[in-house]
Amino acid sequence: MEARLIVSTSPHVRTDQDVQTIMFQVVVALMPALVGAIFFFGVRALWLTLISVATAVATEALVQWLRRKPITIADGSAVVTGILLAFNLPGKTPLWLPVVGSFFAIAIVKQLFGGLGYNVINPALAGRALLMASWPVHMTADWAAPSRGVMSGIAQDLGLDAVTTATPLNLFKMSKQVLSDPNALAGQVEEARVALAALGSRGTLVNLFWGNVGGCIGETSAVLLLLGALWLFYKRIIEWRIPVSYVGTVLVLAWVAGGTEGLFSGNVLFHAMSGGLLLGAIFMATDMVTSPVTPNGRIIFGVGCGVLTMLIRLVGGYPEGVSYSILLMNAATPLLDRWTRPKKLGERTLMKASQ
C-alpha cells in the first residue's frame, strides 16, 4: 500500500464536543438573560456586555501575543468571561468599569496563571470582586430601575430610600436589621414588617421570577436563567451536582433560618430567586476549571457555596453572598479534589495480598 498511514494511540474516534462547542453553548445559554437585561435595563445593558466581551477577548489576544503563545481567543472562553463579568454589574455603572474588570479578569486572574485550565479562581468573579473593592459606590449604588417593574420588586410607596434599598435582598437585609435592633423606633419596625411581608408576597415573587426588579443586569430574571440551565442540561454541557446541591442548600437554609418568625419560617422562593443565586449556581459555580472534578467534590463544593451564601446573606455584612462564596470554594477546590477521590471499581474488594 502506498499511502502513509497515520499511527496514534487509541481511541481512534472522539466525540464532537470540544472546548469551543462547550463555550459556544454556554454563550447560547446566556442569551435569554442578555435579552432580559436589555429588556429590563435598556440598551445600556447591551453596551456594558459588548464592551466587557471586547475587552476580555482583546486582552486575551494581547497577553498571548506578548508572551509569544498561540492565540486561543477562538475557544470562546474569554467571551464567556466577558459576558459573566458584565452580568455582575449594576445597570448604571460607567462604561469604563467593565473595561477594567475584564482586563483584570483575563490578564491577571486567567493568563498570569497560565491561561484556560490553569486559573485557580473564576476570572469573572475575581474581576467583580476587584471592582467591588475599588469602586464600591459604582458597584452598589449605580442601580438602574427596571423598565417595567420597581427596584425592590415591591411597590415603592413604603417610603424607603430608593437607592439603598435598590435590590430585594438589600431591602430584606435592612428590614431584618431594623427588626433586630432594640433601639428601633416603632414606626421603623412597623415599616420593616410591612416591607418583609411585601417581599414574601406573591407579587414580589412574580417580579423576581420574570426579572422585574433591581439588581445586576444579568442576574434578575429567574425564568431566563433557568431557561439557560435547561439548555445546558439538554446539551450536556454542565452536570447536575453543583447547581442542584448549591440551590438545594440555599433552599434548605433559607427555609430553616431565613425567616423572621423563628426557625422554619423562611421564604424559600424569595431566597432562591433573588440576588445572583441562579446566575451564580448555573453559570459561575459550574465553571469547570475552578470547580472539583470528583463527583463528591462537586457536591461538597455546591453545599459549601450554599452555606457560605446564606451565612453572608443572613449574618454577614453584605446583602449578597454568591460571588464571595463561589470564590472561597474555588480556593478550596484543589483540596476537595484530593479528599474526595472516588473509590475505584474493585477497591471495596481490594486484595491486599496481591498488591
Added chain:
Amino acid sequence: MWRRGFPGGTHPHYHKDLSSGKAIEELAAPEEAVIPLHQHTGAPSEPIVKVGDRVRVGTKIGEAAGAISVPTHSSIAGEVKKIEPRPHPLGANILSVVIANDGSDEEEEKAVLKPAAEQTREEMIGAIKEAGIVGLGGAAFPTFFKLSPPKDYPVDTVILNGAECEPYLTADHRLMLEHAEEIVQGGKIIMKVLDARQGFIAIEENKPDAIALMEKLVAGGNGFRVAEMPERYPQGAEKQLIKALLRREVPCGGLPFHVGTLVQNVGTALAIYEAVTEGRPLTRRVATVTGSAVAEPKNLMVRIGTPVAQLIEACGGYRGEVGKLIVGGPMMGLAQFTDEVPVIKGTSGILVLTEEEAVVPDPEPCIRCARCVDTCPMRLVPCTIQDYVEYGLLDEATDWGLMDCIECGCCAFVCPARRRLVGFFKYGKALVMERRKKSAAS
C-alpha cells in the same frame, strides 16, 4: 434487561450496520502465511519446526514455553520457508514462522479424543491447551489457564461474552447467528470444567436477532440464561460485565475468579467446542473487515497468519484516501504502519478509516471539565492520573489507579480538550512495569 449497569461508560457511534448483515465468508488460504509465535498474553511459544519442514493444517509449529503459554499451529499446508522476526500487529517485530502454501490443504491428523461427555476435567483442559486456544475477544489470554483457577476460588458463574461493545465489529454477532448451537455447547463444556452452577450469555440489546436465537436455544433450561445488556461502551469489558450482571466487583489487581466468575468470549466458546469434541486446533478465526475506507465491508473466516492486505483485497480493496489502518476496533484497536501484518488469534477486526476520519486533533490544556471522571468505567480520575504521568510522578499515578486503567478509551473519547489520556496511561504503565521488573531483579 440488566439495567443496573456499571459506573461510567459512553456511547460512541456503533457503525455496526456496515457489516452486521453480512454472513461469514470463508477467505481462501493465503499463498504465504506468517504465523507469529507470540499471539497471546504470557510467554511466546518456541519453534519446533525447521526451515524446509513440511507442515499440514493444524501441525504444531510452536510449543508452549512456561506456565502461561500456549502452542502455535500451522494454518495451511506447505513448506516452512523462514523463521524470522516479522512485523506484528502489536507493534514490534516478532519471531514468526513463514509457510509457503502448497495448495493441498491437507490436514494434520487430529488427536483421538474420547467423546466429550466422557472426558475428565483435566482431559478437557489439556485438549483446550493443546489446541492453542486463547481469548478471542482481543485480550488473547490463554484459555486453559483461565479454566484452572486456584482451588480456594471456586467459580460458580460462567459468562459467555457476546456483548461486542466495540464499535464497528460484528464478528461475534455473526458467530452467534451462524454457530449458536456450538457456542452453547462450548459454554456447557466450560461449565462442566469449572463445575459452575449458572451460566449467562450476555448480549447487547442492539443484536435482537442473536438474543432471540440464543433464547430459543437455551429455552430447555440447561444452565444458561440469556442476559440482554443495555448498549453502552464498554459493556463487554470483563470487570464491567461482571459488575453489571452479578453486582460482583473484581478486586483491584485481581482476576474474575477472585469473585467466582469466568468470562469467555463467544468465539472462544466455539473454539473450545471444536477443540474438545473434534480435537481441532485454533488455526482460523472470524474477523470483521470494515470502515468507510473499505469498498465492501465483510465478516471473514480467515486463517491465522493471513496478511491483512489480503483481507482488504477480499473486501474489494481500499476506497478513497486511506488514513488509518486499525487492528481491532476504534476504541481499543491498534493503528498499524503497514497492511503486511498478519491476522493473529486476537484479531477481531480490521478497521480502515479515511484520511478525514483519521485526523488526530491537537491536544489542548485540560479544562477540568470532569467528563473523563464521569465516564471512566473503573471510576478513576483520568485527568489527575495523566498529570502525574506527564510529570513523571509514577508513585502518585499508581496511587490514583494508573494500573487499574483498562485502556478502554472512554476518557479520551469524551475529552473536549482532545487530550491523549490513554497514550499517557499506556506509557505510564510501561514505565511502572519496567520499574517493578528492575526492583524485582535487584
